[in-house]
Amino acid sequence: MAKRTFNKEFFIRSVKYNVRTLFRKEIEEATEQQIFQAVGYAVKDAIMDAWIATQKEYEKSDPKIVYYMSMEFLMGRALGNNLINLTFYDEVKEALEEIGLDLNMIEDQEPDAALGNGGLGRLAACFMDSLATLGYAAYGCGIRYRYGMFKQQIVDGYQVEVPDMWLKNGNPFELRRPEYAKTVKFGGYVRIENHNGKNVFIQEGYQSVLAVPVDLPIVGYGNNVINTLRIWDAEAVNSFELDRFDKGEYEKAVEQENLARNLVEVLYPNDNHMAGKELRLKQQYFFVSASVQEAIAKYKKNHSDIRKFYEKATFQLNDTHPTVAVAELMRILMDEEGLEWDEAWDVTTKTCAYTNHTIMAEALEKWPIELFSRLLPRIYQIVEEINRRFVIEIQKQYPNNYEKVKKMAIIMDGQVKMAHLAIVAGYSVNGVAKLHTEILKKRELKDFYEMMPQKFNNKTNGITQRRFLLHGNPLLAKWVTEHVGDEWITDLPRIKGLAVYVDDEKAQHEFMNIKYQNKVRLAKYIKEHNGIDVDPRSIFDVQVKRLHEYKRQLMNILHVMYLYNQIKEHPEKDFYPRTFIFGAKAAAGYMRAKLTIKLINSVADVVNNDASINGKLKVVFIEDYRVSNAEWIFAAADVSEQISTASKEASGTGNMKFMLNGAVTLGTMDGANVEIVEEVGEENAFIFGMSADEVIDLESKGGYDPSQLFNTDQEIRHVLMQLINGEYAPNDPERFRELYNALLIDGGYNRPDPYFILKDFRSYADAQRRVEEAYRDEKRWAKMAMLNVAHSGKFTSDRTIQEYVDDIWKLDKVTVKLEE
Numbered sequence: 001m002a003k004r005t006f007n008k009e010f011f012i013r014s015v016k017y018n019v020r021t022l023f024r025k026e027i028e029e030a031t032e033q034q035i036f037q038a039v040g041y042a043v044k045d046a047i048m049d050a051w052i053a054t055q056k057e058y059e060k061s062d063p064k065i066v067y068y069m070s071m072e073f074l075m076g077r078a079l080g081n082n083l084i085n086l087t088f089y090d091e092v093k094e095a096l097e098e099i100g101l102d103l104n105m106i107e108d109q110e111p112d113a114a115l116g117n118g119g120l121g122r123l124a125a126c127f128m129d130s131l132a133t134l135g136y137a138a139y140g141c142g143i144r145y146r147y148g149m150f151k152q153q154i155v156d157g158y159q160v161e162v163p164d165m166w167l168k169n170g171n172p173f174e175l176r177r178p179e180y181a182k183t184v185k186f187g188g189y190v191r192i193e194n195h196n197g198k199n200v201f202i203q204e205g206y207q208s209v210l211a212v213p214v215d216l217p218i219v220g221y222g223n224n225v226i227n228t229l230r231i232w233d234a235e236a237v238n239s240f241e242l243d244r245f246d247k248g249e250y251e252k253a254v255e256q257e258n259l260a261r262n263l264v265e266v267l268y269p270n271d272n273h274m275a276g277k278e279l280r281l282k283q284q285y286f287f288v289s290a291s292v293q294e295a296i297a298k299y300k301k302n303h304s305d306i307r308k309f310y311e312k313a314t315f316q317l318n319d320t321h322p323t324v325a326v327a328e329l330m331r332i333l334m335d336e337e338g339l340e341w342d343e344a345w346d347v348t349t350k351t352c353a354y355t356n357h358t359i360m361a362e363a364l365e366k367w368p369i370e371l372f373s374r375l376l377p378r379i380y381q382i383v384e385e386i387n388r389r390f391v392i393e394i395q396k397q398y399p400n401n402y403e404k405v406k407k408m409a410i411i412m413d414g415q416v417k418m419a420h421l422a423i424v425a426g427y428s429v430n431g432v433a434k435l436h437t438e439i440l441k442k443r444e445l446k447d448f449y450e451m452m453p454q455k456f457n458n459k460t461n462g463i464t465q466r467r468f469l470l471h472g473n474p475l476l477a478k479w480v481t482e483h484v485g486d487e488w489i490t491d492l493p494r495i496k497g498l499a500v501y502v503d504d505e506k507a508q509h510e511f512m513n514i515k516y517q518n519k520v521r522l523a524k525y526i527k528e529h530n531g532i533d534v535d536p537r538s539i540f541d542v543q544v545k546r547l548h549e550y551k552r553q554l555m556n557i558l559h560v561m562y563l564y565n566q567i568k569e570h571p572e573k574d575f576y577p578r579t580f581i582f583g584a585k586a587a588a589g590y591m592r593a594k595l596t597i598k599l600i601n602s603v604a605d606v607v608n609n610d611a612s613i614n615g616k617l618k619v620v621f622i623e624d625y626r627v628s629n630a631e632w633i634f635a636a637a638d639v640s641e642q643i644s645t646a647s648k649e650a651s652g653t654g655n656m657k658f659m660l661n662g663a664v665t666l667g668t669m670d671g672a673n674v675e676i677v678e679e680v681g682e683e684n685a686f687i688f689g690m691s692a693d694e695v696i697d698l699e700s701k702g703g704y705d706p707s708q709l710f711n712t713d714q715e716i717r718h719v720l721m722q723l724i725n726g727e728y729a730p731n732d733p734e735r736f737r738e739l740y741n742a743l744l745i746d747g748g749y750n751r752p753d754p755y756f757i758l759k760d761f762r763s764y765a766d767a768q769r770r771v772e773e774a775y776r777d778e779k780r781w782a783k784m785a786m787l788n789v790a791h792s793g794k795f796t797s798d799r800t801i802q803e804y805v806d807d808i809w810k811l812d813k814v815t816v817k818l819e820e
């Protein structure tokens with residue numbers, strides 16, 4: 001890989017200069033945050049030439065562009081990652097050392113850009129990294145939320161949400177571009193005028209807001225390509241004019257200021273739950289309208305025939321959240337570019353493509369007609385017409401089958417169904433792992449698959465090895481490079497070369513030693529942040545992800561309670577020391593999820609302070625799990641808990657990050673776990689539980705009766721009774737009653753244990769027993785863990801993106817040369 005030259009003296013001068021001009025200080029007097037800012041600006045400077053060169057190259061070679069539209073981009077920190085991808089990381093580290101600065105300390109000053117909830121947002125971030133690294137012209141289109149994902153504090157064992165003021169010190173990497181601002185219109189009504197026999201649609205009485213783009217550089221690895229993540233900020237169209245004393249004008253100005261402020265105020269911290277909030281729909285239309293306008297403007301700069309727009313642009317819709325793009329594109333093509341319906345529809349259906357990320361019914365977006373049509377009157381008219389024409393299609397293909405219309409229509413029962421709109425108007429519909437795509441085709445979207453099978457395809461998710469190995473786990477990265485060369489950085493399947501070392505005792509030793517060092521690093525972090533001592537020689541068993549019932553953190557902690565009972569009852573039995581590590585944010589209004597966090601912390605309090613168990617068991621809940629600490633957590637894990645109820649986790653991507661870092665999967669046959677096992681072999685993972693088919697079957701029979709288990713399995717019964725006898729809540733024995741009830745009486749969907757926690761419990765406990773047995777045999781474990789790293793090649797987002805390019809987007813590769 002071409003390495004750019006790094007000018008150390010220039011860089012140091014630039015940092016010093018920045019400290020002076022930004023803060024009127026010498027380096028010695030600057031705070032750590034100020035040094036971060038100064039270094040950040042110096043790095044942005046280093047990016048600028050290539051950023052400009054990339055844009056010039058795009059203008060010259062005119063490649064097709066993908067607009068990746070997403071409500072969420074969970075970027076994490078930029079500094080370290082940018083240095084890695086510039087291939088300057090070690091040089092900058094050294095340069096800073098020379099002037100007495102520690103790069104790790106500096107990186108630690110940067111707040112995470114947490115503009116996302118979890119998997120879907122982080123996937124978008126990995127995709128941006130891969131697109132730039134592979135040399136494809138791509139824009140990420142999103143929202144510049146003033147407040148990202150809330151910060152989580154644990155107070156008395158409970159989650160407390162604290163606003164994430166990630167911009168309070170400014171963001172050295174961003175570039176504000178007011179010259180490209182767009183106007184977005186909300187509300188009002190549509191008047192139809194007839195101009196020479198042609199209907200012209202005129203929006204009136206609307207409120208407008210200014211969308212101002214803020215660009216963030218996306219650095220490709222070692223290739224001079226710098227793509228752009230364009231996040232839109234909102235401003236009032238006529239910013240406050242104080243000389244306006246006219247009451248109506250004044251109120252209008254205040255209204256516009258408020259609209260702008262509210263629009264981009266905060267990311268909705270709900271994942272997997274659709275609430276139908278007006279502001280959320282406003283956010284969606286806001287960033288989508290601005291992005292579509294921008295894409296059209298860019299196209300028109302060099303092309304005259306708007307009918308061929310799709311040859312140079314494609315919109316990938318990251319879940320249904322940006323699906324109004326379909327109607328917005330139709331609106332612009334017809335109302336502003338003068339195309340007829342059929343012409344506009346031809347362009348739109350060749351431009352838009354949709355990715356589905358969940359089958360959880362609660363997450364499917366459906367908007368009440370009343371709200372949708374009031375907020376977006378012209379857009380609603382267009383959706384109505386798309387629906388009218390689609391319903392005619394259904395009736396043609398399935399005459400006299402009203403069931404089909406009822407199931408498939410875009411508008412039905414007073415609601416606009418966004419997934420249906422995305423499927424009908426898109427040229428591609430994809431799931432995010434093989435199993436997930438099969439479930440979409442066979443069940444959730446069966447009717448659509450039957451009617452338009454050619455649209456459906458699978459794109460198994462992936463992750464970027466540059467952040468999650470090269471940056472997050474430098475010791476292992478270096479070791480891998482020593483054994484197989486450094487090509488894995490841009491060609492992950494090369495990592496397979498490690499397979500020849502798995503029986504080599506020296507290699508095993510080195511590998512396990514690196515894992516140990518990473519466990520020491522995490523143990524320090526835990527000591528600093530939680531005040532808990534954990535033994536890096538114990539098994540680090542980790543479950544980090546959003547808190548959701550289907551992900552079954554509750555099963556994990558019930559199993560810890562079960563183990564604790566075992567140790568207490570049989571102190572003589574040997575038990576390999578284990579540290580159970582959790583990290584998870586719960587949506588603010590999700591009571592059962594929050595109570596699960598409290599239970600984990602309550603169990604931790606009891607177990608960690610029981611001297612009689614000799615430290616055999618520790619439980620840690622890591623506060624504020626996020627991208628930056630995730631990098632350390634993956635590096636230190638032995639066991640990767642991927643224990644969702646089969647069929648519920650569309651893919652999972654944490655599972656891949658653990659695998660890449662040499663943790664062994666303990667999981668169900670769900671999401672991408674299936675493909676992980678396919679790659680690494682069932683003997684190198686711990687698989688348990690019901691299959692997706694079994695779950696779906698049992699669900700269709702209305703579930704099962706867990707009271708059988710409760711009455712016959714004394715150990716399970718004991719654990720469940722501990723939820724209501726005050727064992728973990730002596731002052732309030734009723735505290736966990738809700739969890740007990742969910743498991744045994746009604747957990748939603750009118751049945752007990754809807755996520756089959758008790759049904760899978762024995763199988764899970766048995767898999768956990770096998771984990772312990774395997775870990776006791778150090779060589780066997782080292783081999784398993786190494787094989788996981790060696791077989792992680794498939795799960796790079798570089799592969800995923802190449803598949804999107806080949807099968808869906810059909811982009812042209814670009815190379816960027818820099819004059820040095």
Ligand code: 26V
Nearest residue numbers: 119120271272273274357432649650651652653
């Ligand atoms: C849904 C909703 C519903 C409306 C309210 C706000 C909101 C915000 C986010 C979401 C996204 C839920 C879908 C999601 O995150 N899916 C995850 O996508 C990952 C990437 O494909 C995948 O690995 C996970 O398995 C899947 O749960």
